[in-house]
Amino acid sequence: MNITDPAKSAKSNSAIALVAEWIVPMTHTPVPGEKQLSSSKWLEGHALIIEDSKIADILPTEQLQDRYPDAEITQMDGMALMPGLINAHCHAAMSLLRGFSDDLPLHQWLETAIWPVEAKFVDEDFVYQGTQLAIAEMLRGGTTCFQDMYFMPDQIAKAVQQSGIRANIGLMVVDSETVWARDAEECISKGLNVYDQYKHNDKLSFSFAPHAPYTVSKQTLEKLSTISFELSLNIHMHLHETTAEVNDYVNQHDIRPLEQLHQMGLLNPQLNAIHMTHLNQQEIDWVAETGTHVIHCPQSNMKLASGCCPTGLLLDAGVNLAIGTDGAASNNDLDMLAELQSAALLAKIDSLNPEQLSAYQALYAATMGGAKALGLENQVGSLKPGKQADIIAIDLNQIETQPVYNPISQIVYAASRNQVTHVWVAGKHLLDNRKLTSLNESTIMNNARSWKEKIKDCHQ
Amino acid sequence: MNITDPAKSAKSNSAIALVAEWIVPMTHTPVPGEKQLSSSKWLEGHALIIEDSKIADILPTEQLQDRYPDAEITQMDGMALMPGLINAHCHAAMSLLRGFSDDLPLHQWLETAIWPVEAKFVDEDFVYQGTQLAIAEMLRGGTTCFQDMYFMPDQIAKAVQQSGIRANIGLMVVDSETVWARDAEECISKGLNVYDQYKHNDKLSFSFAPHAPYTVSKQTLEKLSTISFELSLNIHMHLHETTAEVNDYVNQHDIRPLEQLHQMGLLNPQLNAIHMTHLNQQEIDWVAETGTHVIHCPQSNMKLASGCCPTGLLLDAGVNLAIGTDGAASNNDLDMLAELQSAALLAKIDSLNPEQLSAYQALYAATMGGAKALGLENQVGSLKPGKQADIIAIDLNQIETQPVYNPISQIVYAASRNQVTHVWVAGKHLLDNRKLTSLNESTIMNNARSWKEKIKDCHQ
Numbered sequence: 001m002n003i004t005d006p007a008k009s010a011k012s013n014s015a016i017a018l019v020a021e022w023i024v025p026m027t028h029t030p031v032p033g034e035k036q037l038s039s040s041k042w043l044e045g046h047a048l049i050i051e052d053s054k055i056a057d058i059l060p061t062e063q064l065q066d067r068y069p070d071a072e073i074t075q076m077d078g079m080a081l082m083p084g085l086i087n088a089h090c091h092a093a094m095s096l097l098r099g100f101s102d103d104l105p106l107h108q109w110l111e112t113a114i115w116p117v118e119a120k121f122v123d124e125d126f127v128y129q130g131t132q133l134a135i136a137e138m139l140r141g142g143t144t145c146f147q148d149m150y151f152m153p154d155q156i157a158k159a160v161q162q163s164g165i166r167a168n169i170g171l172m173v174v175d176s177e178t179v180w181a182r183d184a185e186e187c188i189s190k191g192l193n194v195y196d197q198y199k200h201n202d203k204l205s206f207s208f209a210p211h212a213p214y215t216v217s218k219q220t221l222e223k224l225s226t227i228s229f230e231l232s233l234n235i236h237m238h239l240h241e242t243t244a245e246v247n248d249y250v251n252q253h254d255i256r257p258l259e260q261l262h263q264m265g266l267l268n269p270q271l272n273a274i275h276m277t278h279l280n281q282q283e284i285d286w287v288a289e290t291g292t293h294v295i296h297c298p299q300s301n302m303k304l305a306s307g308c309c310p311t312g313l314l315l316d317a318g319v320n321l322a323i324g325t326d327g328a329a330s331n332n333d334l335d336m337l338a339e340l341q342s343a344a345l346l347a348k349i350d351s352l353n354p355e356q357l358s359a360y361q362a363l364y365a366a367t368m369g370g371a372k373a374l375g376l377e378n379q380v381g382s383l384k385p386g387k388q389a390d391i392i393a394i395d396l397n398q399i400e401t402q403p404v405y406n407p408i409s410q411i412v413y414a415a416s417r418n419q420v421t422h423v424w425v426a427g428k429h430l431l432d433n434r435k436l437t438s439l440n441e442s443t444i445m446n447n448a449r450s451w452k453e454k455i456k457d458c459h460q
Numbered sequence: 461m462n463i464t465d466p467a468k469s470a471k472s473n474s475a476i477a478l479v480a481e482w483i484v485p486m487t488h489t490p491v492p493g494e495k496q497l498s499s500s501k502w503l504e505g506h507a508l509i510i511e512d513s514k515i516a517d518i519l520p521t522e523q524l525q526d527r528y529p530d531a532e533i534t535q536m537d538g539m540a541l542m543p544g545l546i547n548a549h550c551h552a553a554m555s556l557l558r559g560f561s562d563d564l565p566l567h568q569w570l571e572t573a574i575w576p577v578e579a580k581f582v583d584e585d586f587v588y589q590g591t592q593l594a595i596a597e598m599l600r601g602g603t604t605c606f607q608d609m610y611f612m613p614d615q616i617a618k619a620v621q622q623s624g625i626r627a628n629i630g631l632m633v634v635d636s637e638t639v640w641a642r643d644a645e646e647c648i649s650k651g652l653n654v655y656d657q658y659k660h661n662d663k664l665s666f667s668f669a670p671h672a673p674y675t676v677s678k679q680t681l682e683k684l685s686t687i688s689f690e691l692s693l694n695i696h697m698h699l700h701e702t703t704a705e706v707n708d709y710v711n712q713h714d715i716r717p718l719e720q721l722h723q724m725g726l727l728n729p730q731l732n733a734i735h736m737t738h739l740n741q742q743e744i745d746w747v748a749e750t751g752t753h754v755i756h757c758p759q760s761n762m763k764l765a766s767g768c769c770p771t772g773l774l775l776d777a778g779v780n781l782a783i784g785t786d787g788a789a790s791n792n793d794l795d796m797l798a799e800l801q802s803a804a805l806l807a808k809i810d811s812l813n814p815e816q817l818s819a820y821q822a823l824y825a826a827t828m829g830g831a832k833a834l835g836l837e838n839q840v841g842s843l844k845p846g847k848q849a850d851i852i853a854i855d856l857n858q859i860e861t862q863p864v865y866n867p868i869s870q871i872v873y874a875a876s877r878n879q880v881t882h883v884w885v886a887g888k889h890l891l892d893n894r895k896l897t898s899l900n901e902s903t904i905m906n907n908a909r910s911w912k913e914k915i916k917d918c919h920q
Binding site: 096098099100102103104105106109133136137140141299301302303304305306307308328331332333335338342344345346348349351352353354355356358359397399400401402403404405406409410413414416417418441444445448449451452455456 | 791814815857
């Protein structure tokens, strides 16, 4: 890890050296069934070097003076550095509906609360300003990259680009008319226009986001399958979120949704299957064999009483697992630290096995797991020389995370997101000692309050 | 709510007026089966008056000048005032073992990690300094009262008294020898000495804390039943935490633990039954009929894979439910806001019903529910004139909790504990804009680090 090209020193004028108490690189890939953490999974007495947008080096602190004599040193006592969290499923703009309606069955919640409000209020400003609110929340909580699914990807892309966060924008597709498009055809063509406009942006990538098997026809999925293969775009789709959804599909089509996708060749490493709370062993095997990624949204599944994704069984089968918050209208936050803790706790209670989804496995799912799902594993997800400098610092030097026997345990089971003090994306310092550098917090808050004034009277 | 004695104005020299954007008094008692929140459950445009240790009044802000012309006014825009959270089950001193060992089955965790360390290191300083660490964490997270179960109640009482927090100290009883006492007899006599020493302290109350049916004999429980009745002390006990524990008891005694206690008359309003993850309908009925309180520790039950307390069924049966964090060695924090959120989420996924344990019911369990369990419902648990001024302020004016359609939803499902900015216990301002006023944070942190240096090499 500390072998560097001696020529690097010549470039060290622009180097930033982060000297943190712990570095948690997440470079170790957990082996299925691997138990317990070991101290080899973090470094002490090391420094991380950022040069431009990349991680240039990780080396013992005592070599810093020799190797990077001109580096600008930031001393970070009591802090842990780790890769930025990757929120693998979000509906960012829906943050403007946070807490609008809770504690209802999914369909009642959608039909009486969310859909009527969306139909009445969602416009370009809503998507742009809602996405800004979400990005501000995510950066403040240590998320450096997210995958989104919502209408008007042009507005999402604009908000993402201005903020400096990394994102994979799902080009949403549904068959019926929405505020964004008349039908699936128009979803695809308008989506591809946005893709063309932004495809050369370093920090933006795209996927197709057909909403779910019950809102997108087989014909549309076949078309997406072809286009996504040609353009090397992932497909990001809600799958097997509830029993009712699976049963209804079987009643109509005489086949379970996942088997249908499998028959169509859609189970493959380009597919991000979101939720996956109802799976039989055959389906787990298919997911594993085909390299399909599973995006687990534990708090959303709990709050909506959807069911439990069998994360332990999936990991044991060798499936790549990522974690998402889902939208703040259902969750009600975009707090990836809380979400990965919930993932670890839910895996244990659901399987009645406290060894399922260890602290390290949960943290891996929220970093490298997300990077793999998004196809960004060579760029982000771990701290490794040559990768993008998507890095967060967590201050463990707080009452709430003392004493520190094991920084990974503290990060997963005890730290709160406000302990994230610094965030870099591609080497840009986007959160500096809890202050957002690229976004105007008070403007974002004022916009949120204005939307509340417009929307609140729709309350049931 | 805003009817006051006009004579009050005469006393208003010492009054403090908190003018918050929202006041969530928690005075409404949820009816079993009651769905959804309504805006009648919080107040806007009101001020709360603290006089000495008590809440003197809650009144519309426009009456403030007339009624309390000399009150010292604190303007709290964007903040919600609510009763302090009550942590109904904790092993405070075990905070010094936070993150020492995770992700193991309960008995392996106890036998290979926790018990050996406790046997080697627990002494008076460990209990005193560990309890201080826990109290600092609890106050910073909005907990104003906790119920504790650990050895050396004299040290716990000392730490509690110095901090100004309110507590019910469980006088721990086990049959076997511990660092505190040779046997149950000595546990009781030493416990009663501590009780005698502190029983007139306003903010301290006591209970007996027989550890569990598998560590405390029937004879000891009979003795405790008599003494607790005579002294009007509650009994606080782990019950039906795991299937194994229930099955082992049945194998040995041919009766389930709860039925045994019921036969002994121990199911009654003085009993705080902790965990209760394995209950049949008959047992739920007994608990309801006898007025036994249930203390739910959702994150501990999840992390140790113990099982799910059927909170929805208990509430529907009319049982009083309170919430506890358990100790930080297993949980790994004392974060009551996260814990009550977990309670709401776990109830829904366990019952597959999103209407179970609504936001309001979860918040009620963490405030009035706790007060009732501890027998303090006339003093604390809600914001009501005449009650003790145990109050917290939560700053909702943050990116993470915008926009605010409903402050209760934001508190339960979105706010993090660092948004707790102010805490009063009995009118004393113990957390002032995130600063602890009665405890020295750096001393507490240094002590925690010293313990880590001593203990860390015992790591498995």
